[in-house]
Amino acid sequence: MSTDITGTDAWQQLQNHFESLSTRNLREIFDEDPKRGSELTVTVGDLYIDYSKHRATRETLSLLTELARASGVEARRDAMFTGEHINTSEDRAVLHTALRNPRDLGLIVDEQNVTVDVHDVLDRMGVFTDKVRSGEWLGATGQRISTVVNIGIGGSDLGPVMVYQALRHYADAGISARFVSNVDPADLVAKLDGLDPATTLFIIASKTFTTLETLTNATAARRWLTAALGDDAVAKHFVAVSTNAERVAEFGIDTANMFGFWDWVGGRYSVGSAIGLSVMAVVGRERFAEFLAGMRAVDEHFLTAPLESNAPVILGMLGALYSNFFGAETRAVLPYSNDLARFAAYLQQLTMESNGKSVRADGSAVSTSTGEIFWGEPGTNGQHAFYQLVHQGTRLIPADFIGFAEPTDDLPTIDGTGSMHDILMSNLFAQTKVLAFGKTADEIAAEGTAADIVPHKVMPGNRPTTTILAPKLTPSVVGQLIALYEHQVFVEGTLWGINPFDQWGVELGKKQALQLEPALTDAEAPDSQGDSSTDALVTWYRRERGR
Numbered sequence: 001m002s003t004d005i006t007g008t009d010a011w012q013q014l015q016n017h018f019e020s021l022s023t024r025n026l027r028e029i030f031d032e033d034p035k036r037g038s039e040l041t042v043t044v045g046d047l048y049i050d051y052s053k054h055r056a057t058r059e060t061l062s063l064l065t066e067l068a069r070a071s072g073v074e075a076r077r078d079a080m081f082t083g084e085h086i087n088t089s090e091d092r093a094v095l096h097t098a099l100r101n102p103r104d105l106g107l108i109v110d111e112q113n114v115t116v117d118v119h120d121v122l123d124r125m126g127v128f129t130d131k132v133r134s135g136e137w138l139g140a141t142g143q144r145i146s147t148v149v150n151i152g153i154g155g156s157d158l159g160p161v162m163v164y165q166a167l168r169h170y171a172d173a174g175i176s177a178r179f180v181s182n183v184d185p186a187d188l189v190a191k192l193d194g195l196d197p198a199t200t201l202f203i204i205a206s207k208t209f210t211t212l213e214t215l216t217n218a219t220a221a222r223r224w225l226t227a228a229l230g231d232d233a234v235a236k237h238f239v240a241v242s243t244n245a246e247r248v249a250e251f252g253i254d255t256a257n258m259f260g261f262w263d264w265v266g267g268r269y270s271v272g273s274a275i276g277l278s279v280m281a282v283v284g285r286e287r288f289a290e291f292l293a294g295m296r297a298v299d300e301h302f303l304t305a306p307l308e309s310n311a312p313v314i315l316g317m318l319g320a321l322y323s324n325f326f327g328a329e330t331r332a333v334l335p336y337s338n339d340l341a342r343f344a345a346y347l348q349q350l351t352m353e354s355n356g357k358s359v360r361a362d363g364s365a366v367s368t369s370t371g372e373i374f375w376g377e378p379g380t381n382g383q384h385a386f387y388q389l390v391h392q393g394t395r396l397i398p399a400d401f402i403g404f405a406e407p408t409d410d411l412p413t414i415d416g417t418g419s420m421h422d423i424l425m426s427n428l429f430a431q432t433k434v435l436a437f438g439k440t441a442d443e444i445a446a447e448g449t450a451a452d453i454v455p456h457k458v459m460p461g462n463r464p465t466t467t468i469l470a471p472k473l474t475p476s477v478v479g480q481l482i483a484l485y486e487h488q489v490f491v492e493g494t495l496w497g498i499n500p501f502d503q504w505g506v507e508l509g510k511k512q513a514l515q516l517e518p519a520l521t522d523a524e525a526p527d528s529q530g531d532s533s534t535d536a537l538v539t540w541y542r543r544e545r546g547r
C-alpha cells in the first residue's frame with residue numbers, strides 16, 4: 001500500500017494548525033512578523049523568490065516542511081535522480097534531470113551510462129544545427145534554410161514553442177521557427193502560409209512516432225514539399241526527433257537524420273532533450289547549453305538544499321496547502337513578460353498531465369484532492385480581463401507572478417522620459433500588494449466614498465501570491481523556471497502518493513477518436529455508437545457534411 005499522507009502525524013498537526021490559520025489575515029500576519037517580506041525569500045540561481053505573501057506563518061511553513069519530510073520526498077527525489085524505476089505503471093526510470101547532467105557526471109542506469117548517451121545526442125544536434133545555421137546544410141535546390149517548422153504535439157510542441165518565444169532575442173542566424181501541433185488543418189495551413197519549400201526544414205518531433213496528429217500533419221507537410229520540389233527533396237527538408245527509429249524509417253526519414261531520446265524522458269519533461277532541436281537551430285548550441293545549465297542549477301538546489309529552504313519543496317507544499325486545506329482549485333501563473341506568453345500553456349501540460357490522478361501509485365484511491373489547475377496570461381493583459389475575479393470574487397486563487405529587472409525590449413513612456421518596462425513592473429508589484437493587503441471599508445469611506453458604494457469598492461485582500469524575479473529572461477533563466485516547476489510537480493505528486501509520470505487518461509480518448517472516425521465518413525458504419533447523445537451529434541455532423 002502507498003502511504004496515505006492524511007494518516008500521518010504531520011498531516012494531523014497541520015490540520016490542527018489550519019483551524020486557526022484559516023481565519024488569519026495577511027495584514028495581521030505581516031504586522032506580527034514585519035521582517036517576513038525580506039526573510040521569507042529564497043534565491044536559486046538567478047531567481048529571487050518571495051513567498052512571504054502566502055497565508056502561512058513561520059509555524060505553517062515549518063509544519064509543511066515536516067509534512068514534506070513525512071511524505072518521503074528526499075528518498076524519492078534521490079531515487080528519481082539515480083534512475084530507479086519510479087514510474088511504476090510503465091516500469092521506467094524518470095531521468096529528465098539527466099538531460100542536463102554535465103558531461104563529466106557519469107550516471108549508470110540499467111547498465112547504461114546515460115550521461116554519455118545524452119551528450120552524444122547533444123553533440124550530434126550541435127553538429128547538425130551548426131550546419132543549418134552556417135548554411136553548410138542546404139535545401140534540395142541549394143538554398144539556405146531560413147525557417148524550421150516543428151511538427152509535434154503535447155510535450156513535443158509546448159516546450160519548444162514556449163522556449164522559442166521566450167528566447168526570440170537570441171535568434172542570431174537568420175532562422176525563425178514555426179510550430180504545428182493541432183490536427184485541425186487550419187494550423188498547418190496557417191503556419192505554411194508565406195513559406196518557401198526550398199528554404200523550409202521540417203522537424204517531425206514525436207517520442208513514439210505514432211501520434212495521429214503529428215503523423216497526419218507530417219504527411220501533409222511532406223505532400224506540400226514534394227509537390228514543389230519532388231520526392232528526392234525529403235532527405236534535405238525532413239529530420240526527426242523520436243525514440244522510435246523503426247517508425248521514423250517507415251515514414252521515410254533517413255535515420256541518419258534522426259535525433260533520439262529515451263523512454264525515461266516523459267513527453268512533458270522533454271524540452272531539454274532532442275525535442276529542443278528547433279530551439280537549438282534558432283539560438284545555437286551554446287545558448288542551448290546555457291538553457292540546460294539553468295535547469296541543472298535548480299536540480300542541484302533541489303538535491304542539496306535543506307527542505308526548509310528548498311524552493312521547489314516550499315512552493316510545492318504551499319500549492320498543496322491551498323489545494324488540500326484552503327480548498328483552492330486553481331493556480332494562476334502571471335508572467336509580466338510578453339515573451340513568456342506560452343508559459344502557462346506549457347505548465348498546464350507539465351503540471352496537469354503529471355498530477356491529474358485519482359489513484360496512488362499502488363492503485364488505491366487518493367484521499368485528498370490532487371493536481372492544481374494551472375492557467376494564466378501575461379500581465380498586464382490579464383489585469384484587464386480576469387483579475388477582477390481574483391481580487392473580489394468568492395474563490396481563492398493563489399497566483400505566481402514572474403518579472404524581470406531588465407526588459408527584453410523597452411520604449412519611452414508617453415512623455416518620453418520614463419521606461420515602459422518600469423510601468424510593467426510597477427503593475428506587477430502593485431498587483432501583489434493589493435491582492436495581499438486589499439483595502440478596507442474604513443479606508444475607502446475615509447476617501448469620501450458614498451456609503452452605498454463602499455461595499456462595492458472593498459478589496460478583501462488576503463489573496464496569496466509568489467513573486468519570482470530574475471535579472472533578465474536569458475536561456476539559463478528559462479531553464480531555471482522550467483526546473484523550478486518540474487520539481488514542484490514532483491513534490492506535490494510525492495505528497496499525494498501518485499505517479500506523476502504516466503498519462504493513461506489521455507489514451508482512451510485517442511482510441512475512441514480512431515474508432516469513431518468511420519462513423520463520420522463511412523456509409524456502412526454501424527448506426528449507433530452506444531449512446532444517444534453521441535449518435536445525435538454524429539447524425540448532425542453527417543447531415544451538415546452532406547453524407
Ligand code: F6P
Pocket residue numbers: 153154155156205206207208209210211214267268353503506
Ligand atoms: O497527450 C498525450 C501525450 O502522450 C503526451 O504525453 C505527449 O507529450 C504527447 O502525447 C505527444 O506524444 P509523442 O511525442 O509521442 O508524439
